[in-house]
Amino acid sequence: MMELPRYHRLRGAYYRLEGSACPSCERRFFPPRPVCPSCKAQGLRTFAFSGRGTLYSFSRVLQPPRGFASMAPYDVGMVRLEEGPLVSAQLADTEGVDLSIGMPVEMVTRKIRDSEEHGYIVYGYKFRPLLRPGRAGGP
Amino acid sequence: MRDVSIIGVGQTAVAEHWDRSIRDLSVEAVAAARQDAGVDRVDVLFVGNMLSGELAGQENLATLVADACGLLPIEAVKIEAACASGGAALRAACLAVGSGAHDYALVLGVEKMTDHLTDGVTSALALAADADYEAAHGISFAALNALLMRRYMHEHRVRHEDFAPFSVNAHRNAARNPRAMYRTPITADDFVGSPLVADPINILDSAGICDGAAALLVAPSSEARRARRPPVRVTASACATDTLGLAERRDPLVWQAVADSARMAYQQAKLKPKDVDFFEVHDAFTIVSVLTLEACGFADRGSALKLAAEGRIALEGDIPIGTMGGLKGRGHPVGASGAYQLVECVLQIRGEAGEAQVKGASIGMAQSVGGSGSVAVTHILQA
16 A cells, blocks of 8 residues: 555655765765764755666566555565665566676666555666666767 | 673564464464563563564554563564664663663564565565665565675676575474474575576575564563573674665675674674584575674684585584574574574574584574664574
8 A cells, every 4th residue: 555645755755765964974865864874964865877788697587566466476686776876676677687796777767566545656666677777868 | 780681581483373373373483482581570661573564463562562471561662674674672671681771671572464466565575675776676585685695696706596505504403493484405406496586596595574573571681580580691782774775885795784793792702703603594595694704703704605605504514604594594583583592592502402502512602684784683502
């Protein structure tokens, strides 16, 4: 279940991959954090990640939790973003692709779970294999 | 702090208890522990439990247990630290008795999981992960561990089948424990052929869904002679935490909370890993055993599989683990597992582990881990 107010609060992270950056030590975090775990500074600013990275690990989920049955089996992974942090997410467009650790991936916005009781659809980030690494990030 | 001992233990069989409620299981384990101690007095009750609200529709659980056991009006609270709840409950008791606030503290670990279908339990277990950034993305608990296992296999150039000795050992030990759920020995071939849950993790990598309750009565060591059975001293009790989200660690294959709680425990007990006679490890998945053995100093990074392959984790090895089946073989009623580990430690140290007895067991370590290594509670018990 993804409650509507909660979904609304998460829109920056889910749609734009917004995390946070520490004003004093310049470390960057995803998901966003209120306090820098490294230098303990507060008042971290919003930082939008590029969405480009490489696959750190991956798995195919065959026994899904409630709310994901229509998508199973589906692939999930941990992605090392080019700005540093790791992020856990579902993988998209993996059919016919031999996933491997280290392969380049990019963020896409997709439906991330079964439709909710009241009919709304939860969208968020997923990562897909970059088919043409030379063209990462647009023209 | 006063010196603290465990003076009585009790447990139900771990099983799918279709005809028994969380109340029934709790009452049985508590009665068994009190009878074992032969001491009537209880001043406070700490109930270790993770999912009673989600899976049994019951919070305010400690009041229910105190009431059902006829212990009103004593102080009673639930202690929740995901799958480490059972260990955390003993730690609460050690603090209460050690500080002098209470003399006789009852610890219960209980979980009732089997009223629900697998998808409901899978969702419930994911509550230990980050709700917004892991669970909401369909990354199940098994999947988080699968991500770790795949990465471990990649970094250390090992195969999935190399993890088989952990499950084979757990089932072999469980076969000697009449309270265990999975008493059928398995082979490495069974392990390899088991159906996948979250690739590469399969059913035989994973501890099963089940019900159970285990209880311990804790008292100041100075009063422990009043008990019927030989007291077992708690010489270390330590808890540490790490990031809730697995991806937020500097290196997800280094389980820092596990390492920190073990290091604090060794310091308190003035021991080194090699002094430990047996280790009740939190083997919810085979990869957890591996990362834990490495974090606790029993194996160097990347070498825990070798420890298992050489048979050193068996009952007759130099560091027996999961001596009565562990989470994999005995079963993993999540919030109760930490209490089961501690009950088993006490039985080993008292020399009452039956066919599963580790010869000369006098120093035992039990470690309860919650989330994907995000909270760890380590205890060392000694004769």
